[in-house]
Amino acid sequence: MRGKVAIVTGASRGIGKAVALRFAREGVKVVVAARSEVQPHEKLPGTIGETVADIEKLGGEAIAVRCDVTSEESVNAMVEATLAKWGRIDILVNNAAIDFPFPCVEMPLKRWEVVLKVNTTGPFLCSKAVIPSMRGQGGGSIVNIASNAGAERGSGTVGYSAVYAVSKAGLDRFTWALAAEEGKNNIAVNAVKPWGVVSTEGMRMWAKPEDQIGWKSPASMVTCVMFLAKQDANGVTGCVAFDDELVCWHGLEVEEG
Numbered sequence: 001m002r003g004k005v006a007i008v009t010g011a012s013r014g015i016g017k018a019v020a021l022r023f024a025r026e027g028v029k030v031v032v033a034a035r036s037e038v039q040p041h042e043k044l045p046g047t048i049g050e051t052v053a054d055i056e057k058l059g060g061e062a063i064a065v066r067c068d069v070t071s072e073e074s075v076n077a078m079v080e081a082t083l084a085k086w087g088r089i090d091i092l093v094n095n096a097a098i099d100f101p102f103p104c105v106e107m108p109l110k111r112w113e114v115v116l117k118v119n120t121t122g123p124f125l126c127s128k129a130v131i132p133s134m135r136g137q138g139g140g141s142i143v144n145i146a147s148n149a150g151a152e153r154g155s156g157t158v159g160y161s162a163v164y165a166v167s168k169a170g171l172d173r174f175t176w177a178l179a180a181e182e183g184k185n186n187i188a189v190n191a192v193k194p195w196g197v198v199s200t201e202g203m204r205m206w207a208k209p210e211d212q213i214g215w216k217s218p219a220s221m222v223t224c225v226m227f228l229a230k231q232d233a234n235g236v237t238g239c240v241a242f243d244d245e246l247v248c249w250h251g252l253e254v255e256e257g
């Protein structure tokens with residue numbers, strides 16, 4: 001992995017930040033891509049600059065690039081900034097996502113549309129923008145961060161909204177389609193989703209402390225993203241799986257902290 005270049009969307013906090021830090025520890029150069037340059041809300045810590053500072057404290061290399069994954073212009077500018085800095089892109093982690101956990105009858109159309117734009121159109125735009133470089137280099141790896149919400153039937157207002165479930169079901173389907181399209185170009189495309197709830201800034205903002213019992217750290221997600229980031233189309237591709245499944249199937253060791 002040393003010397004490779006990875007873009008991680010939504011790396012200002014949560015799972016994306018944990019993934020960015022692990023990449024840096026493994027010698028990967030990291031593009032920390034998200035919107036927050038200043039803390040957006042008192043209950044929502046994390047900025048792209050703070051993630052880069054934390055990576056630099058570990059002796060790693062990273063750049064903060066403000067990027068809104070719903071904007072093709074912003075995504076293309078982020079990819080251009082990456083190529084200008086390091087001249088290659090080996091790994092893309094489509095991690096950025098949002099939700100507004102309201103029932104359908106209370107969901108404003110604008111919010112429905114923005115969830116689809118961030119969670120499903122964003123991975124499409126980012127993948128579209130990095131694939132030409134990956135093809136030119138002879139391969140690469142795209143890792144989508146999926147959710148159980150995309151597949152389980154008890155969705156709706158139980159913890160997340162219907163549109164979040166729709167957006168993540170679309171991401172699973174996008175993963176399979178893109179893996180089929182890019183196999184001949186040696187680009188692996190996979191998705192991993194957490195079994196259970198990962199305690200992140202975004203999740204904690206919506207939940208009462210008593211409802212957070214049993215939530216887990218991002219460690220197993222980080223382990224699985226590292227494993228999938230190492231793949232090309234000769235290895236694992238077209239896989240949509242839980243973190244716990246990948247850990248078991250491939251004998252991965254989960255390192256906490």
Ligand SMILES: NC(=O)c1ccc[n+]([C@@H]2O[C@H](COP(=O)([O-])OP(=O)(O)OC[C@H]3O[C@@H](n4cnc5c(N)ncnc54)[C@H](OP(=O)(O)O)[C@@H]3O)[C@@H](O)[C@H]2O)c1
Nearest residue numbers: 010012014015034035036068069096097147197198200202
């Ligand atoms: N935590 C869980 O239990 C859980 C369960 C299932 C799936 N997931 C998935 O895991 C991933 C990470 O979740 P998390 O819990 O770590 O979330 P989080 O703490 O809410 O972080 C979400 C990240 O996405 C970024 N983001 C949001 N809108 C964006 C946009 N338009 N453009 C660029 N970046 C944007 C945010 O940064 P800015 O606000 O700075 O832009 C932030 O860095 C998501 O795909 C989520 O669906 C999480």
